[in-house]
Amino acid sequence: xxxxRFEAGWSVYAPVDVDESDPMAFLDMPVGRSVFLVxxxxxxxxxxxxxxxxYAQDEFTARERATNGGKDADAYMAEFVQWLExxxxxxxxxxxxxxxxGPEGEVGPDDVxxxxxxxxxxxxxxxxxxLGPSEWEWLWAEFAFTVSAEMAHLRFSSYHxxxxxxxxxxxxxLVREQRHVAAGMSAGPWWxxxxxxxxxxxxxxxxxxxxxxxxxxQMLPPEDYRSDLEAYPRPRVPAWLVxxxxxxxx
Numbered sequence: 146x147x148x149x150r151f152e153a154g155w156s157v158y159a160p161v162d163v164d165e166s167d168p169m170a171f172l173d174m175p176v177g178r179s180v181f182l183v184x185x186x187x188x189x190x191x192x193x194x195x196x197x198x199x200y201a202q203d204e205f206t207a208r209e210r211a212t213n214g215g216k217d218a219d220a221y222m223a224e225f226v227q228w229l230e231x232x233x234x235x236x237x238x239x240x241x242x243x244x245x246x247g248p249e250g251e252v253g254p255d256d257v258x259x260x261x262x263x264x265x266x267x268x269x270x271x272x273x274x275x276l277g278p279s280e281w282e283w284l285w286a287e288f289a290f291t292v293s294a295e296m297a298h299l300r301f302s303s304y305h306x307x308x309x310x311x312x313x314x315x316x317x318x319l320v321r322e323q324r325h326v327a328a329g330m331s332a333g334p335w336w337x338x339x340x341x342x343x344x345x346x347x348x349x350x351x352x353x354x355x356x357x358x359x360x361x362x363q364m365l366p367p368e369d370y371r372s373d374l375e376a377y378p379r380p381r382v383p384a385w386l387v388x389x390x391x392x393x394x395x
Contacts, residue, residue, distance in 0.1 A: 153206040154184040156198070184209040193263050198349070200259065258329040265323040266350055270342055272316045277301040278308055286312070286340040288320050289363040291373035295321070296363055327352065333379035336370075337363060355383040367392075 149156045158180045180198075182190045182205045190208075192201045273286055281301040289296040297312035297320070320338060328334035337353035353359070367390045374382065374390075 148183075151202045151206075153202070153209040154182060154186075156202065157181045157183055193260070200352075204256070255330050258326065262323060262327040262330070263350070265319070265326060266340070266348070269316065269319045269323060270340065270348055272319065273299060273312075273340070274342065276310050276313075276316075278303075282344050284340075284342045286338075286342075287363065288312075288317075288338040289336065289359065289365060290320065290324050290334075290338070291336075291365055291369045292376045293372040294365045294369040296365065298363070328377050331380075334373070334377050355386050358385050364389075 147158055180192050180201070182192060182201065184190075184205065186209060188209065190205055192205075269286075273284060276299065277284060278301060280303055282303045283301070285298075285300045285302075287298045295317060297317060299310045299312050301308050301310060324334050324338065332352075332354055335352035336355050337359060339349075339351040339353060341349040370386060370390050
């Protein structure tokens, strides 16, 4: 097992061994592998590796702060369960099971949508992997989408060479569907989807919501962003993007 430290605890996961001599072995690996977030309070959550790591860790950290000393609470609950088990009689058990309910176990709308959006990353990655040359080692995919215009960059690299490959329409359709689902989150749809994948199946997913200006070669015309905001109204639009859409008099 491998453990990486983050603000509120540790991210624990099993490293993956891949037969590097078989360039197609990657396709047999599930993208959504289990990652366990272990908080400093002792609380544990299981998430999918296809959920953007920063998103999962930020959500976990927020819940960790809200537990207010979860280690003491966990110890108390463990003692409470032990007491119940000692008090129950053989003929008439006090409890048949034990479930803790409350804010820690609540699942919000964003969590459900994020899980579905992350699930849709897997078929995208698998289809992209098929497009690469033999013995590729890394792929980088960048998608800049709105409802009226789309731009996709896909590059495969190895120690020996790098090659740019066009993204076919069937893959673009999968990305389009994933963006539509992700649009249901409170942050709205991403403006750019960034994927980094190794031939070991290690996948990094980043949603770009425009916190900073987009790369020049991935900027779409202003009217396309305007159309997207009409289709997907959102509570906040970056100031730089407003100026770009509306012009100098914004």
